Amino acid sequence: MKITGIRTFLMHAGQPDPSKWASDGHASHVTQHKLEGTRNWLFLKIETDEGITGIGECSGWPRVIETAIKDIAPLLIGEDPAHIEKLWQKMQIAMMGHGMLGTVGAGAMTGIDMALWDIKGKALGVPVWMLLGGKLRDRIPIYSHANTAERALAVKERGIKTIKCGGVSDPVRKVAMLRETVGDEMDIAIDLHGPPWMTPADACRLVRALEPYELLWVEDPIAPDNIEGYRRIRDAAHIPLASGERTATIFGERQLIEEELVDVIQPDTGRAGGITQMKKIAAMAEAHHIQMAPHSGSLGPVAEYAALHVLASIPNALILERIDDDWEGRRHTIVPHPVQEGGSIAVPDAPGLGCDIDEEFVVRFPSEGNVSVPVQESAKSYNPGTYGERLYVQTRLSRRSYFNP
Incomplete structure (x- = not known):
């Protein structure tokens, strides 16, 4: 079998709220004019001379990645799609002359790698999880987003047992409210979104303030490029830490895992480097007793399918992020739609990934x-009066109000 071509499909996908860091997860609606937000989904299809087509999804900066795929494609034409590791290495070597491209380069390789696994599964007549060593579980637990009491109760009524809130502007009071709302039966996590204005000293204090609420994890308490800061938080706090969505490949996740700076590693299934890299990241994490909970907040449904196959096949799978009601168009993008019952999704059994767009x-x-x-300024993510400065690094004021419930 030989690769004969690669086609890309770039689409604008609606999202809950353009304020990003303060999103409450409510569904938005398609209009006849302009869609909300700036989220794009990028899918691709690899075609072969035997008529088998593989599908993949790329994240990291979809509009830029589409160009990268078109640049990479000639390297893959005529190659045998069965040799997945060989082709991954070929792509990595081809791009390294441009510098370490991070999630942009890895995002391009991710969709291609995903499609190669899809082709192999279809050619052999087995689901991808079978190629990854078989499955340990038939269903994958999920969590949803909630920033209000109403949203939390709605999620709870659907049988979902874990929620995550965004906590840039008022984290301690928000977590206290959610814990009082849902009781002890549900797990709660909080995503601080890696704010560069959060110093390690402030993050340590904040994480300690959250300890009484017995959170599943605190995610991205500081900017992801501040590794030394993660060491300080790890030493100061007694609460699970999670990170990893903004980096890619085993090389990008290495320090978080090898230095055991997190309890939960969160590679993004659309930009981590593909199923090949996800499996390797999971193995690295397993050796350090670290659980895996792939990031999926901005992804489309093809990457979600890929995450299901990976999580079914690894021993240290924890949970999958899922906002299934973020945009009504999600259900129409994919065929078939994942089967969700209560707080989990069934692992697909069809050959390959088991889906198409x-x-x-x-x-x-x-x-x-x-x-x-x-x-948006109303999200109160920046210090009063500084919204117009658009600063990447900023020290927080009004500290007493921020750190207390």
């Missing part, structure tokens, strides 16, 4: 922009 539906939503707008 509706190309006619996808083409109806051309990209309208893919650069995040600054968080």
